[in-house]
Amino acid sequence: MRETFTTPGDTSTSSRRIFAFGTHPDAIDVEQHSTQSAALSNNGFRIIMDELLVGNNLEEIACRSNVDGDAYSRVPLGATPDDIAKCATAQDVLPSTCKGIYATCMRELDGGCTVGTTMIPKGGPVGVDDKNQDGAADDTHLIAGSVGIRCGTVNVPIDINMSYWNPSGNQQPPAMGGFEALGPAIVLIPERGLPSNLDCSLFFAEDVVDKQNVRVCAPPNGDPDAECTPGDTANVKFKTEPMTFQSVTVTNNATGISRTEPIVFVSNTVLDPMAISGITVTAGGAAFTNFTVVLTMGKVLTLTPTGTGFPPNAAIVVTLTANIKDGFAQPLPTPFVVNFMTGP
C-alpha cells in the first residue's frame, strides 16, 4: 500500500509504497517501516499470501446474461478451465456441454432470460462471456464482501471490478515487475478512498480459505513462519491519515490578497457534500457572511466572497470546522484556519 509522509524540514507531503504488514528481504528501509499514515486516496492494497487460496470464493466470472443479481457467476469448487470452456461455447450446444456439477453461468433467477435469440429457462446455462471465443472468461471480478477493509466501524467500499485475486507470481526476490509481481496476491482497490483518521484492518469472508480449507490469518509482524489463529487478521492494522487540506490558494498570513478572488481549499480526501457546513469567516474580528462555498470534484472547496467582496485592508480569518466530514462521515479533526490581509 502507499502512505503519505513528510520529510523533516519540508512541509510538502509525498507518498511512497510501504509494507504495511510484514516485510520483504528486498524491500529497502523506507518501504518496510511501520505505517506513518496511510494515504486516503490513490491507494491500492496488494495482499501477498504465502499460499494459494480457493479462487472460487474470491472471484466470479462474467456471463452472457444475468444469472442472479448481476451477470457474474460463482464458479463451482473443483471446476477447471475445461469446464469454463464447455460453458463458453456456442449457445446452441451449450445445454449439451455446460452441465453437471461444474457447470457455471447457470440462470438462477425466475423467469429465464434471452441470450441472443435463445430463451434460457431458470436453471439453464446462459454461457460464459467469451467474445474472442478462446474458451476462457473475458472478465472476472471480486466477490463483494469476500475481502474488505474495515476502518473503525466503516466497511470501506471496494471497487470489485478493479480488485482481483491473482494466484500467480512468486515470492522470490522480485525480478520483472518488482514487488507488484509478488504473489499469490489479492489486490484491493477502494472504490472512493479510505475514511480519514481511523484505525483500519482487513477482513476476509468465512469462505475465503486455502486449499486445505483453512481461513486466512495474519501472524505477528507478518512473519510467515509464525503461527496464527485461522480467521484472525487483527495483526493487519494501520491508521489512516487525518483529514486535512493539502493546498490553499492563499498562503497563511499573506497580505494584499484580492478582495474578490475565490479561496480554494483542496482536501486530501473526498468530502461529503452534505457536510459542508460550519465554515466561518471573520473580517477584522467581525463575522463576515457574504460568501458562498461550493464543493467540486469531491475534494475542492471554493469559498467565494459575494457582493463587493472582503473588506479592504482587513484581517480575514477563515475557519473550517469539524462540521466538515469526509465521505465516510469522519470529521475534520481540528479546525483548519487561514489568516490573511486583504488589499485596498
Next chain:
Amino acid sequence: MNTKHLFLSTALLGAFASSAYSQSNTTGAVQGAVVDSKTGEKLPGVTVIATSPSLAQAQTAITDENGGYKITDLPPGDYLITFYYADITLERGGVNVGVNKVTPVFQKLNQAQAGGEVVKITDTAPTIDPTSTTQGITIDKNYIKNIPVPGRTFESALGAAAGSQGDQLGVSFSGSSSLENQYYVDGVNTTGLTFGTVGSPVINDFIEEIEVITGGYNAEYGRATGGVVNVVTKSGSNEFKGSVFAYFQPGALTAAAERTPNNASSIDATGDLAYYADFGFELGGPIIKDKLWFFVGVAPQVSKVDITRTTKRQTDCRKLEASGNLSTCDARLQAMGGNADSVPDVDPKTGFYITDTLDEEVRSRSARALSFLGKINYAATPENQGQLAIQAQPGQSESPGIYGPATSGSKLSGLTTDISTKWTSKFNDNKTEIEAVIGWHREKISDDPYDPSQADKPLQVLYDGSLGVWGPGFGAESNATNEGCRDLPPGMSDPYPLLANNCPMDTAPYVIGGPGSISNDLQQRRAAKLSVTQRMKAGGSHEIKAGIDVEDNTSNTARLYSGGAFIQNYVGSDLIRVNRWVQLLGKMGSPQVMGNTDPRYDNRCSTPDTSGQTMGNIQYVCDYITGDLGAPGTEVSGNTLNWSVYLRDSWQIQPNLTLNAGVRYEEQRLRYAEFLRGQVDPLTNETLGKNAMTMTGMLAPRVGILYDWTKEGRSKIYAHWGRFYESIPMRINDRSFGGEVNFQQDFAPSQCGAPDPRIGGPIGNARNGEGCLTDPNAVGAQERLIGASGVLIAPGIKPQYMDEIIGGFEYEILDDLKIGVSFQNRRMGRVIEDVSTDNADTYIIANPGEWSSDEEEKLMDRIDRVDPANLDEKARLTRQLNLFKGIRIFDKPRRDYNALQFTMTRRFSKKLYVQGSYTFSKTEGNYPGLISYDNGQVDPNISSQYDLIELLANRVGPLPQDRPHYIKLDGYYTFDLKKAGNITVGTRLRALSGVPINALGGHYLYGGNESFLLPRGQIGRTDFEHSLDLRLIYARNLGKNMQLEFFVDLHNIYNRQGTAGVDDNFAPQFKLSAPNSTSGTEQNANPVSGGTYQDLIWVKTIDNRGNESAVPIGKNPNFRNTTGRYSPLNANFGMRLNF
C-alpha cells in the same frame, strides 16, 4: 539466453551437423584361462590363436603361469579359437567378439588326450563380459539385418538399449538428453560440433556392429553425460565380400497419417511419406593378401514427404437437438428456420470447431544424399597395423513454406567429411600396445531461399487474423480457399454470413517473406590421440591403459536474417515486433563512439536503463547487421580447444574378481570470436582476451568391481561409480562469445507506412512489417536490446558434471540365454547455464545457485585496489559483484534419474534370437538437459531455462524424458526351407508410458511457453503407447558364395498413431481478438507456484511492459490437443545380393 526465432533454423542445421574426434574403440578381445580338465592344474605355455574372416591376420597369445591369456584388437565378428599344447589341438568355434567387449573363453584341456588329434568343441562361449561394468547393448549386423528397425541409419537401432528413448534431436539414454551423447564411427567422434547431435548418420548396410553404452563407462570415455555410441563399419579381409542392396519405402504402402487438427488455425498440415529409396553397394577384399585390404561403400538416398495442407472454414449452421446430437447443417438464419446464430459450430464431444474443408494442396519436401565410405587396412605384421578411413556425406534438401506461401521455404545443402588414420603396434609379447589416431572432420552447411526472389525479404509471421484476407493477399491459396474464406453480407456467396471471420488464424502463424535466419556454416575438428596399454602381473593381472587426446575445434557461422530482420506481426493486437541482429559500437558519447570513423555504425539502438542511473533509455551507436554474407558482422568465428588424459587399471585380482579403477582429467578452453579479441566490450567494458571460459579441474574418477561366481564367465555381479563431465558444444561460441546482440523494436502499425490490404486485419488497417524497415532509424514505441549489458562469465565457474551409481548382476541361466537386473542412479552435480540477475540486462554464464565466497572476496579485494579516482571502474566492478552475488538465489539445477532394469538376451542360436528389457524409471528435477524440450529451444548451456528468477517456479517435477514404464522386445527366427532357401521373421515391440503434460504461458520479454503456469507435469500424461513392427526376409542361395534376399517391413502393424506430443501452451502470449476488433493484447502470466489446473481460471495478465492487470488470461483453443503422432502403418521392402 533467449532468441527463440533461431530454433527452427538450428533444428534444420542439426540434421546435417557432425564432427570428428578420434578414439579407438573399434575392437574387442577374448580372454580366459586354460586348465587341465582332470586336475584343474593351470597350464602355462598353451598357444592360443584367434582366426576369423573379420581378421586380416591371425592373432596369437601364450598362456601365462596361471594359464591365463588375452588376445586384443579383434575386430567384431565370429572367431575360431585354437589351443595348441604339446601335440594336442583344440578348436573352439562360434566365439563372438563384440566392440569394446571381452569375451570369456575358459578352456579345459585333457593332457591325456591322444596327440595329433584335433578336438572340435561346440560349446559356445559365454556372452557375459566379466571384466566390464558398462551398461548397454551390442547391436550386430545380424540384428540390423533381421529386426525391423525404423530407419536406414544407425540411430534407428539405438532404441534397442534399455532406458533409451527418442527425443527431438536423437536418442537419449538413462534420463539424459540426446545432446549429451558422444558418437564414434570407426573410432572417430562424429558428435555434432554445434549442438552435440549425431554428425555422420552411417547407413546400416555399412555397419559391422554398434556398441551402445548407457552407463558405467570407463576412463577412456569422457565428454559425455548421456550415452556413448560406438559404430564400427565393415572392413575388408582376405576374401572379396560385399553386397548390392536396394531399399524402397513407397508412400502408396503407407497408411494415411491421422490429422492433428489445430483449433487455432484454418490450415492443418499432415505429412505423408511419398517415397524413400536408397540403393548402393559395399565391397571389401584384399589388395595384397594378408597385408592390405580395402572396403568401399556407396549409397545414394532420395526421399520425398508430401505435406497435405488442408484449408478449412468454420461453420454456423448446426444446433443441438433434443436428442443431444447436433442437427444437420442448415445455414439459414434462425428467423428463417435455420440454425445460423453468429457463433461457430463446435462439436460438443471433442471441443473442436466443426469445419468445412475448402481445399487440399500438397507441397513436398525432398531430400537427396549420398553416403560414401572408403577404408584401407594395412598389416605390416600381425603386431603392427594401420587404417585409413574416409567418409563423406553430401546432401541437399528443399522445404517449401507450409503455413503461408511456398516461397517462404528454404533449400539446404551440406557436406560432412571425416578422415582418420589409426596405427596400432604391439610389443613385448603383446604385453605392450600403442595406438595413435589422427582425425580431421569438416562439416559444411548452407541454405538458400526456396524462391530466389525472396532472398532479400525478411521472414514475417502473422498472428491473429484471417486466412480470408491473407490468402488472396499473398496469392498463396487456391481459389477454393480464397472464395470459401470470404466474409460477405447475407445474400451473397458466404454460406455463413453471420460469422465475422470464417477462417481465423489465431495462435498458429501465417508465414510470409524470405527464409529468415541464413546459414552458411563451416565447422572443423582436428584431433589426435595416443594411448598405451600395458599388461602386467602384480597381485593378479593388470591391464593398465594411459592415454592423451587433443582436439582443436573451429566454427565459422553466419549471423544474418534475410532482409536484415525477423518480423512478428500481431495483427489482432496492432503490434509489429521487429528483431534484428546488431553490432554495437558503444554508448552515445563514449570514447569508442567519439573516435569512430567507420561509416557503417550509422544506427542507434535504444534500451531501457535498468541500472537506475538514468530514468530513461540508454542509446547505443550500432550497426544493423544486414546485406550479403561476408559483409561486416555477418560471420562469427569461434574456437574451442579440448584436451584430456586418462589412466585406468583393470585389475584381475582373481580370474573371477576384477577391480576397474581409473581417472580422467579434461580441460576445455572456449575462446572469443577472433574479431572480438583485444576489443573492449561496449557493454561490459571488459577487455576481451583469447579465452572466454576455461574449464579446468575436470577430474573424473571411475571405479567398478565385478565378481563372477561361476568362474566361467557365465555370471557377474557388479557395481560402479563414476563422475562424468560435459563437453560444451560450440553453439555457445556463436552466441555468447561471438558478440551477439539482438535488438527488438515494437512498432504501432501506424509507424510502419500505409495500410497493406494484403494483411488487412480485423478492421482492415494492418500494416506490413516491411514498412517498419523503410526508415533505418525509425524509433519503435518500445525498444529493447536483449542482453543489453552483454555476457559475463562468473569468476570461478566450474564444469558441468554428473555422478552415476550402477549395481546389478547378469547370469547365463541357460546356454545362450542371459538375464540381468540392474539399478542405475544418475544425478546432476553441477550445471552451466546463463542467468540474469538484473532482469535480462546482463547475462552471466554461471553455475546456477552457486558462486563461491572465495571468488566474492577476490572481487572485493580487486575493487578495494582500484584507484579511488577511477570511479567508473569501481562502479563497474561493484555492479558486477552484485550481479554475481545474485547467482546464488537461483534454484540449483537438478535432474535425478533412477531406474530399475530387467534385461534378457538370447543370442542367436538354433535359429532364434531374442532380446528384451523392462525399465521402471523416474526422471525428475528442474533441468531436462541440453535441450529445452518445453519450448523447443536448442542452445546447450545458454538456454532460457535459468535466465530469469520468475521463470524458475514450478519447474520441478517429472521431466519431459520421464517414461516410468518402458518395455522393449526384439527377436527373429529363421525357418530353414532347405533348398528353397530360408525365411526369417523379425519383430520389434515397443510399449511405453506417455509424456508429462504442462501448462505454459508467455513471459513479456521472453515470449510464449516460457512460464510454467503450473508445476511440471501437473496436467497429467499422454496415453500409454505401443507398437509392433514386423520384418519378413526370404533368402536363397544362388551359388556357393552368393545369396539373394528379399525383405518386407511392416512398421506399426496395427496402425496405432498414438500421441507423441500435445500442445502445452495454455495461454498464448497474445490474447485472441474478438471478431471485428483489434482487442487482442499481450497476456503474459507468471507461474502459479504449486497451483492446480483449477487455479488457472483466476490468473491475471501481465502486459508488454511487465505490468499486472485485473484481466484474466485467455486460453489457447488448441491447448492439450495432439500436435504430433507416431508414424502410421507403413510397409517397405528391399533386396540384397550378398557375395
